Amino acid sequence: MAYQEIIAKFADVPGGMIEAFHAIQDEYAYLPEEAIIEAAKVFSVPTAEAYGVATFYSYFSVKARGKNVIRICESAPCHIAGAAEVVAALERELGISMGNSTADGRFALEFTECVGQCQATPVITINCKPYFDVTPAKVTDILAEYK
Ligand code: FES
Known part of the structure; x- marks a missing residue:
């Protein structure tokens, strides 16, 4: 859907600009300047x-970026649990x-702060879906879901 159509859908909604930005980012993975x-x-x-x-x-x-945004938690509990190895993988x-x-x-690929799932570190999210207890060995299978 074109960004103009998305924005028009939220034109009369209170706080509509933020909702429109969410919907545009879902469509484009980022907010284009024109939007x-x-x-x-x-x-x-x-x-x-x-x-x-x-x-x-x-x-x-x-900033323009890939459609599937992978975020890796870099807060201390994930770091200690091996986030660096997951990043490398x-x-x-x-x-x-x-x-x-x-x-x-x-x-x-982006870093993020704690996503509140410290019971299952290291954690990554792809778009909004979390993956728990991620190891380098799991990375190939996780990415395969999006290829
Ligand atoms: S520190 Fe990574 S989810 Fe909390």
Whole structure:
């Protein structure tokens, strides 16, 4: 769906800009600049304010990135449980380093803070789905779900 259609759907909803940004990011994996400018027009706020919303929440990305966003928790409990080995396995499997996206636009690799699942470390999320007790050996099977 085009970002204009998505924004129009939320035009009359209270707090609609944030909801529109969520829906746009679900569709595009990030918030394109044109979409932020369009949202500012539709919600009658200055462009700088729309950018402020888009950049305030760490969940939103204004940088183009792969469609499936893999986030690896780098907080202490996950770190101690072996997150670095999982990071290495993901980087090796995808052929990219943390903070980057695959050339085919399928995957992006990002760090995140604790996602509140410290009972099952290390934890990764792909889009919004969590994976628990991740080991390097599990990485290939997890990624296969998205290929
Ligand atoms: S420290 Fe990783 S989920 Fe809490």
